[in-house]
Amino acid sequence: MKRFLVPIVAAVVALGLVGLLGYGLFSRSTDDSIEQAVASGRFPPAPSVELPVLGSEESQSVAALRGQVVVLNFWASWCIPCRTEAPILERAHKRLTASGSGTVLGVTYNDSRPASLTFADKYGMSFPSVRDVGAKLAERYGTRRVPETFVIDRRGRVVDVFRGQIDQAFIDRALAKAQAS
Amino acid sequence: MRRALALAALLFVLLPVASTSAATPKVDLIDVEDEVMCVDCGIPLNTAEGAQPDGQRELIRELIAQGMTKEQIKQELVAEYGPDVLALPETSGVGITAYAVPLVLGGLVVAALVLLVPRWRRRPAAGMGTAEGGTVAAGAGARPVSDADVARLDEDLARYDG
Numbered sequence: 637m638k639r640f641l642v643p644i645v646a647a648v649v650a651l652g653l654v655g656l657l658g659y660g661l662f663s664r665s666t667d668d669s670i671e672q673a674v675a676s677g678r679f680p681p682a683p684s685v686e687l688p689v690l691g692s693e694e695s696q697s698v699a700a701l702r703g704q705v706v707v708l709n710f711w712a713s714w715c716i717p718c719r720t721e722a723p724i725l726e727r728a729h730k731r732l733t734a735s736g737s738g739t740v741l742g743v744t745y746n747d748s749r750p751a752s753l754t755f756a757d758k759y760g761m762s763f764p765s766v767r768d769v770g771a772k773l774a775e776r777y778g779t780r781r782v783p784e785t786f787v788i789d790r791r792g793r794v795v796d797v798f799r800g801q802i803d804q805a806f807i808d809r810a811l812a813k814a815q816a817s
Numbered sequence: 818m819r820r821a822l823a824l825a826a827l828l829f830v831l832l833p834v835a836s837t838s839a840a841t842p843k844v845d846l847i848d849v850e851d852e853v854m855c856v857d858c859g860i861p862l863n864t865a866e867g868a869q870p871d872g873q874r875e876l877i878r879e880l881i882a883q884g885m886t887k888e889q890i891k892q893e894l895v896a897e898y899g900p901d902v903l904a905l906p907e908t909s910g911v912g913i914t915a916y917a918v919p920l921v922l923g924g925l926v927v928a929a930l931v932l933l934v935p936r937w938r939r940r941p942a943a944g945m946g947t948a949e950g951g952t953v954a955a956g957a958g959a960r961p962v963s964d965a966d967v968a969r970l971d972e973d974l975a976r977y978d979g
Contacts, residue, residue: 642929648927656914714868746856746869746877749898770899771856 641802649683667778670786671797679817681691682708682786683776687766690744691753696766698741698788705738705814710774711765712747713781717801724760728807729763737765737815738790743768771812789814844887853891858896873898930936 650690684699698706712787729740742765744752744766749767751814756765768774777786779799787796787810796810862870869964876897880890889921894902906915931961 645925645929656918685930698897712869712872714872716868745900748872750879751872751876769897771903775960 642730664675667775670794671799672774674794679789679795682788682792682794683769683773684792685773687743687768690742690749690756690765690767692764696741696764696794699792701739701788702739702792703790705732705790706812707732707738707740707811708777708786708788709740709780709786710743710745710768710777710779710800712745712782713743713751714747718755718783719759721760721783721785721802724802724804724807726762726813727804728762731787732811739763741766743773745771745774745779769812785810787811787814789817791817793817842887844881844890846877846881848872849881849887849890850874852887852904853877853894853902854904856902861904874903 659808669714670680682698684697686695686697686700688694689696707725709721711721716759725740725742732738732740740763742756742761742763744765744767747755752765752767755761771779774780777784781799783801784799785797785802785806789792791794795814796806798806798810850863851861853862853864854860854951855870857869858865858867862873873894874892877890880893885893891903906913943974
């Protein structure tokens with residue numbers, strides 16, 4: 637038995653290291669469970685984390701906006717497609733606030749506060765944005781790239797998702813879906 | 818008197834500047850870049866290329882211009898980008914294994930040495946033997962050194978010395 641001790645210990649350690657490597661790779665893989673749920677017609681509850689509002693001392697969360705339609709948009713000042721999206725989101729925000737039915741909520745992703753503020757100012761973004769330092773909220777939405785947009789209905793469920801640059805047609809369709817559900 | 822007052826005023830102005838520059842070592846971008854990560858690409862910032870790492874560099878330059886030390890800059894980067902910006906493994910979740918695995922492996926190596934070294938020491942060395950005339954030869958497969966060999970070696974050395 638003694639002569640097998642060292643090989644057994646070595647094998648256990650090697651298996652442990654391989655398992656650890658597998659876990660590390662798996663835990664960092666892209667989570668697309670929200671998309672899959674939405675595609676199959678099940679609307680999953682929108683993940684929520686309370687985060688500081690950009691340019692303000694206040695904080696905001698998706699959960700606190702329950703009862704309203706929310707267009708949750710992950711963006712960054714260094715993201716080129718985000719420049720194109722900004723006016724579309726701004727129009728959606730004005731439409732939602734004018735009807736009192738909801739809001740656009742931006743989420744900054746891997747971006748510094750000064751750069752985000754400059755971008756929001758430059759592209760006329762009047763809607764609020766929260767700072768997701770450490771990408772805690774992004775992780776819960778499976779966001780690894782920007783821009784990404786999630787449309788949440790009054791019951792706090794994700795009814796539509798788009799990973800990439802949205803267009804007006806997507807917003808129109810998603811808002812209609814959120815308001816109808 | 819007037820000269821003394823002017824000198825005192827000059828010292829009053831210059832001393833804080835001198836003490837600040839002595840206490841705050843000069844930091845440059847390269848110095849900080851190799852100790853922080855590109856948060857979007859997960860590689861050291863000094864090897865990262867793209868708009869996001871350029872944004873991080875821009876912020877570092879601004880903080881250097883504000884006269885911050887390297888540690889202050891790192892703290893500011895953590896406040897802006899989160900703890901992942903530091904080139905250190907996380908202290909929770911899977912990241913903790915980066916600290917635990919070397920400790921566990923080190924412990925196993927020490928345990929193996931404690932178990933195996935006494936056993937190796939007890940084992941007789943292979944190839945150790947005594948040749949004719951009491952001369953010892955060491956090493957596996959080594960031919961024992963005879964008295965004739967020793968005498969020939971002494972002759973060769975004497976010839977060499979002469």
